[in-house]
Amino acid sequence: MSSDDNPNRPQRPARRGFLKAGGAAVAAGASLGASGLTQAAEAKHRAPPAVDPMSAVEPFYAAHQGGIVTPQQAHTYVAAFDLTTTSRDDVIALLRQWTDMAARMTQGQSAASLDNGKDDAPAPDSGDVLGLGPAALTVTFGFGPGLFMSEGKDRYGLAHLRPAALVDLPRFNGDQLVAEKTGGDLYVQACANDAQVAFHAVRQLARQGYGKLHMRWGQAGFLSGPRNQTPRNLMGFKDGTNNPPTSDPKAMNEFVWATAADAPWMQGGTYTVVRRIRITIEHWDQMELGFQEQVFGRHKYSGAPIGQAKEFDTVDLTANDKDGNPLIPENSHVRLSNRASNNGAQILRRSYSYNDGTNFYIERWPPWRQETEYDAGLIFIAHQADPRTGFIPINEKLAKFDMMNQFTTHVGSAVFACPPGAKPGSYIGAQLFEA
């Protein structure tokens, strides 16, 4: 399984990235990647941040919702809710309130004016991000299958408007889904350059829904390092290199934005799949470097496809080694998920790592070990024009053949229709309720 016979194999980095001279600070835009070799390639693909991450502002009212093709912020908090109200008006009122509050918070304001607060009433905002700035907050809303039909009931008169693309996900090979990490009628995804700003947004919105909904699950996630390079996931590999470019409207129209063909109210929206994927880090860390690279189909330090030197070099699925075997293994993650292996399908991955401390586990077979393990992994988030040609066929293949499956377990899953953006004065989902 070694790829040492490859003359293009990049050198190992001798030390971590930032070069220093006498302790002087290096400007944020001048950071090196894992290897100096990849610096030029990264600089071409990633622009250095132009503003202080805490004072950056993302628009809320726009044709598309934020948080989909928005440059990925450093933190997220994602949550799903089950509606308990049976009133269509309640749902509309809630979405109106959520829209107003989300718009305020993305612009660096409290969820509602604190001037209206009284000492003898709960404050309209928890106050825990006062003084922090907008931190590029985006809030993205989505609708799960349960909004349209729940336990056989069309609670809100929306069943006939359910898009065909909003399918119930099939059971994939190896799925170990936990009910309380799976599903949901409403989706709220807050992304920001600060962990507390992201959580704060969901927390204020959740509170407004008391009596109308229950939280089903919530999950914090993070990316490491500055945003001008491809972040590495907890397996140590760069994650997101081969994403379709968000700067290319044509690619986004092809792969990410829904059209009116399926459901007119979804035009300009997207379908979002969320999977909580636990990684057995302890096991992965014991694997040989060469084997890890075979699993991914990429070199670990440079991020280059096996057989190439640089992260953004083209993935050549036809290249063979001197023995005639594929350089990028048949069951590698890169090959199986590559566009060329999936009839041209692509999805926009916008995932985060998660790190929820540790679990104590007891093995159910000899030698019946009892031990503490990391509860850490990936909050996989993928946006696409249609899951039936996006995530579902790609993951059907991965779930069966990907060598990575030894180290990953899907424990949570959900799919949502994220409608287009709202106009000022209107609300998220207006096109659905007014259809």
Added chain:
Amino acid sequence: MSSDDNPNRPQRPARRGFLKAGGAAVAAGASLGASGLTQAAEAKHRAPPAVDPMSAVEPFYAAHQGGIVTPQQAHTYVAAFDLTTTSRDDVIALLRQWTDMAARMTQGQSAASLDNGKDDAPAPDSGDVLGLGPAALTVTFGFGPGLFMSEGKDRYGLAHLRPAALVDLPRFNGDQLVAEKTGGDLYVQACANDAQVAFHAVRQLARQGYGKLHMRWGQAGFLSGPRNQTPRNLMGFKDGTNNPPTSDPKAMNEFVWATAADAPWMQGGTYTVVRRIRITIEHWDQMELGFQEQVFGRHKYSGAPIGQAKEFDTVDLTANDKDGNPLIPENSHVRLSNRASNNGAQILRRSYSYNDGTNFYIERWPPWRQETEYDAGLIFIAHQADPRTGFIPINEKLAKFDMMNQFTTHVGSAVFACPPGAKPGSYIGAQLFEA
């Protein structure tokens, strides 16, 4: 419970902190606090960051370990381990290896040289922070009671060297401790300006101990916002305002650093108490603003003590309102934890918030609700010269009388003796093993 009769009551902030002009970025050092009123006071107490947070370097080899009086970094990962080896030499070898690796990582290097890595062997570093820089990483080690005596056994011949100050913590009123979040023979606290850099450090060290120890618990934590102001905890209040000043060596010698009097090998070390404190955020958010302020004894937005205008104004426990009642309530957190209420005792709090997603709970009494709740709160970390005059008496009082107890539950607990820093060529704990 209202404090509206107080003429010094600061105004509510009309909007979140950063002022903007035409979208121009505000320099990081010029941020406002929750209220413009507090800006001058904050500027006096907090210096703006002088270097890029990812390229900042903290020394490892020093008289004291890092991560104790070090300016608090934005993220932490703390973990405790139970030793399974019975060999004293194993423990020494592990501490030597941990010392060397921690020293490397704090300087921005991989845990061990990647040049020694082979494709057919596990890499000596998981590689997930390549290119990120040192991010002001500190790694702090501590010894729990079990290193000295475990289940009646003196495994390593150290029982006679256990400091009297390393007491087993008493059971406090209201404690709801969970075994798998409590205790531990060895403590590793990694703090850094990046979540992945902090976790990475613990992960590399844990892996070196396979076969000699089990992880007992691990926990990620974070602070929000830039480091030039007092961070707000998840209850929305500033946390750490009244800490003894780390810039004052006299205060640190009095309250933080252990002396030789109790155990000569601990001179220049400290005793660290860790508590995982869950906060019932949903409940807290429904409380009136005035009541929240009575619970803390401080104004929420400014951070000022009740009856004062600015965060760093003196806490006056003798001040009364016009009816002759104490302005700072008898059972408020600030009064009960104040130095004047504790025979002059102080501890150095260096806590982080945590946010581990959600739990599904089932009530054990009518109306037997089943719902999802946040698993979020505070990783309380306090350093002190002696827990018998520090955390223990202060928390005895808080656990009984603090109004905050309605909203907080202590679910994890540990105490450690953190030895002094290591000299180059030596290792953390050498003074103990060579005593």
